[in-house]
Amino acid sequence: MSRDVDVAVIGGGLLGLATARALLRARPDLSVTVLEKEAHWGAHQSGHNSNVIHSGLYYAPGSLKARLARAGGEEMIRYCEQHEVPVKRTGKLVVATSTSQLPGLDALAERGRANGVTVQRLSRAEFAEREPHVAGVAALSVADTAMTDFAQVCRALAAELTVLGAQLRTRSPALSFTATADRTVIHTPGEELRARTLVNCAGLHSDKIATAAGDRPTVRIMPFRGEYAEIRPGRRGLVNNPVYPVPDPELPFLGVHITPMLDGSVHVGPNAVPALARQGYRWRDVDPRMVAELLRDPALRGLTRRFWRHGVTEISRSLIWPLFVRDVRRLVPEIESKDMRRHGSGVRAQAVTADGRLVDDFVISRTPRAVHVLNAPSPAATSSLRIGSRIAADVFEQLGHEDSARTVREESAAA
Numbered sequence: 001m002s003r004d005v006d007v008a009v010i011g012g013g014l015l016g017l018a019t020a021r022a023l024l025r026a027r028p029d030l031s032v033t034v035l036e037k038e039a040h041w042g043a044h045q046s047g048h049n050s051n052v053i054h055s056g057l058y059y060a061p062g063s064l065k066a067r068l069a070r071a072g073g074e075e076m077i078r079y080c081e082q083h084e085v086p087v088k089r090t091g092k093l094v095v096a097t098s099t100s101q102l103p104g105l106d107a108l109a110e111r112g113r114a115n116g117v118t119v120q121r122l123s124r125a126e127f128a129e130r131e132p133h134v135a136g137v138a139a140l141s142v143a144d145t146a147m148t149d150f151a152q153v154c155r156a157l158a159a160e161l162t163v164l165g166a167q168l169r170t171r172s173p174a175l176s177f178t179a180t181a182d183r184t185v186i187h188t189p190g191e192e193l194r195a196r197t198l199v200n201c202a203g204l205h206s207d208k209i210a211t212a213a214g215d216r217p218t219v220r221i222m223p224f225r226g227e228y229a230e231i232r233p234g235r236r237g238l239v240n241n242p243v244y245p246v247p248d249p250e251l252p253f254l255g256v257h258i259t260p261m262l263d264g265s266v267h268v269g270p271n272a273v274p275a276l277a278r279q280g281y282r283w284r285d286v287d288p289r290m291v292a293e294l295l296r297d298p299a300l301r302g303l304t305r306r307f308w309r310h311g312v313t314e315i316s317r318s319l320i321w322p323l324f325v326r327d328v329r330r331l332v333p334e335i336e337s338k339d340m341r342r343h344g345s346g347v348r349a350q351a352v353t354a355d356g357r358l359v360d361d362f363v364i365s366r367t368p369r370a371v372h373v374l375n376a377p378s379p380a381a382t383s384s385l386r387i388g389s390r391i392a393a394d395v396f397e398q399l400g401h402e403d404s405a406r407t408v409r410e411e412s413a414a415a
């Protein structure tokens with residue numbers, strides 16, 4: 001069966017769903033189909049993350065991440081409130097555990113202020129009032145942080161899309177692409193979609209989809225797994241609200257943090273280890289083809305040259321439980337090995353350049369008939385509604401709906 005559509009969105013995570021929503025809210029007359037290869041929405045990154053609505057503290061001023069996180073976080077909080085998705089403004093602490101980390105803490109405070117985030121420096125005595133079991137020499141208090149459940153946000157978006165008239169297809173992988181004079185034909189097991197515009201929000205597979213659709217992405221995805229532990233029920237009171245370490249400025253990861261979830265559980269993590277498959281949630285998930293490709297890729301050599309020390313530390317901490325416990329004890333000295341157990345993981349779709357640099361900012365590329373999201377790591381869940389509006393504006397321009405593009409950009413800026 002073959003069907004003509006205005007827009008085909010590949011990927012039913014937060015970004016694909018948010019993009020379809022922004023398109024249909026602005027132009028209900030468009031035909032929009034979302035293709036998701038799994039049986040449910042948010043099956044990968046969007047359903048396996050820390051559930052933190054970030055404040056915009058960490059990101060280089062002026063970057064897409066910085067611009068989209070601050071306002072995107074507020075928009076996400078409002079969305080949750082309006083759609084009965086649990087959400088709570090918890091605030092968080094970033095804690096320096098030694099005096100050598102104080103310059104890093106101060107640099108972070110400065111960066112946060114440059115991004116419009118309200119941060120407050122706390123002495124040890126001050127933060128001990130809030131978190132008596134947390135050790136450290138000083139902390140930043142960041143009020144504009146909230147907790148939610150992004151898997152539920154995905155379900156709310158899918159429900160809204162049904163009402164807006166989107167065609168939603170789960171268990172529908174985009175398998176291959178052909179081009180006609182004015183359309184991209186997407187071949188799926190059940191049907192052939194002839195789309196005027198293609199939106200690629202395929203997360204861990206986004207570089208492959210971009211290449212298959214005829215683009216030449218300048219970055220490739222390397223999967224980095226983030227593993228979590230959970231604190232046993234009797235010891236959950238050791239931390240009241242999210243507590244983060246001072247991050248390593250060389251890496252686009254935030255460090256192992258302790259995060260009380262809205263369901264009462266308390267998660268510790270994620271670390272960042274190379275995954276051996278795009279959906280490599282465990283060490284034993286190995287995709288020999290991906291590994292062989294990676295070993296031939298000069299990007300891996302560049303990455304190894306730059307980050308081998310970090311890599312050895314992270315892999316050791318993943319495989320040797322006492323090392324993981326030791327790191328958590330730097331923040332919460334009272335915690336013991338028996339107080340925690342391993343508890344699942346998520347896999348980050350992290351873009352890497354050809355010479356092996358980890359790409360920090362979001363990357364969204366445009367060709368005449370497609371928009372490809374090539375790097376959307378954290379805080380893309382926080383910013384997903386805003387990123388969706390941005391992609392929708394690009395799509396409207398491609399379709400020649402300049403007015404809708406302008407309206408979406410203006411509404412997004414005013415929201």
Ligand SMILES: Cc1cc2nc3c(=O)[nH]c(=O)nc-3n(C[C@H](O)[C@H](O)[C@H](O)COP(=O)(O)OP(=O)(O)OC[C@H]3O[C@@H](n4cnc5c(N)ncnc54)[C@H](O)[C@@H]3O)c2cc1C
Nearest residue numbers: 011013014015037045046049050052174203226346380382
């Ligand atoms: C461990 C971890 C912790 C994180 N913590 C946070 C956090 O606290 N706060 C925050 O803001 N961000 C966080 N993030 C980042 C956030 O989860 C992601 O940025 C966001 O979910 C990206 O959404 P997405 O839609 O781009 O990707 P995904 O959710 O991965 O969606 C991509 C979808 O595309 C589908 N797909 C792939 N190929 C095909 C195909 N051929 N055909 C059809 N469908 C296809 C996949 O099945 C998948 O469902 C975290 C990420 C991880 C991994």
